[in-house]
Amino acid sequence: MTYSFEQFCADNRAAYDGTGKADLEQIRLNLERLLQENQPFVEEHCGPDADGGVVELYQDPEKGFLVYAHGYAEGRTSPPHDHGASWAIYGQAKRFTDMTEWNRLDDKSRDGYAEIESARKYRLDPGMAGKFGPHEIHQIHFEAGARFVRVTGADLFEEETLTYQPDTNGVVARTVGSAANAGENLTKRHIA
Numbered sequence: 001m002t003y004s005f006e007q008f009c010a011d012n013r014a015a016y017d018g019t020g021k022a023d024l025e026q027i028r029l030n031l032e033r034l035l036q037e038n039q040p041f042v043e044e045h046c047g048p049d050a051d052g053g054v055v056e057l058y059q060d061p062e063k064g065f066l067v068y069a070h071g072y073a074e075g076r077t078s079p080p081h082d083h084g085a086s087w088a089i090y091g092q093a094k095r096f097t098d099m100t101e102w103n104r105l106d107d108k109s110r111d112g113y114a115e116i117e118s119a120r121k122y123r124l125d126p127g128m129a130g131k132f133g134p135h136e137i138h139q140i141h142f143e144a145g146a147r148f149v150r151v152t153g154a155d156l157f158e159e160e161t162l163t164y165q166p167d168t169n170g171v172v173a174r175t176v177g178s179a180a181n182a183g184e185n186l187t188k189r190h191i192a
């Protein structure tokens with residue numbers, strides 16, 4: 001039987017412990033299973049006829065996690081960034097995303113200053129997912145036509161996040177506030 005989106009959401013809910021902490025590895029595996037086993041879902045939300053930009057597909061009423069489909073007509077390389085206190089799990093649907101994970105080296109005592117070094121690089125191909133815990137730093141690169149599904153612990157547009165400039169040892173904190181502020185075209189279309 002196909003791994004339904006409803007079952008995927010139920011399995012993610014079940015991945016939280018009694019303290020409200022999510023088992024990110026379990027949710028990462030759930031997302032890989034959804035992408036590998038539910039082709040109708042992938043084609044509807046990440047196929048050639050799916051909307052571009054960011055589509056919010058689901059927000060869990062009990063645990064608060066969100067599921068988004070992302071599609072981009074043009075490629076992009078992000079700066080290294082975190083997602084603040086939220087976690088994020090990226091699951092590739094079409095083409096690929098190159099991930100770079102960075103470690104922070106300084107003691108965070110100087111305002112606007114950060115030393116980071118790249119620690120790990122890997123490619124997410126379709127059906128693969130990568131997980132990023134609270135305050136972990138990563139950078140993404142994808143080419144035109146890439147599509148991915150992202151599960152986040154909270155609404156990232158409302159989190160204070162850090163963006164890093166490794167060439168100049170800069171770091172900037174900001175709360176994006178809305179998708180429009182981020183230059184993203186956000187559609188909310190909840191499917192469960």
Ligand SMILES: [Fe+2]
Nearest residue numbers: 081083088138
């Ligand atoms: Fe990210």
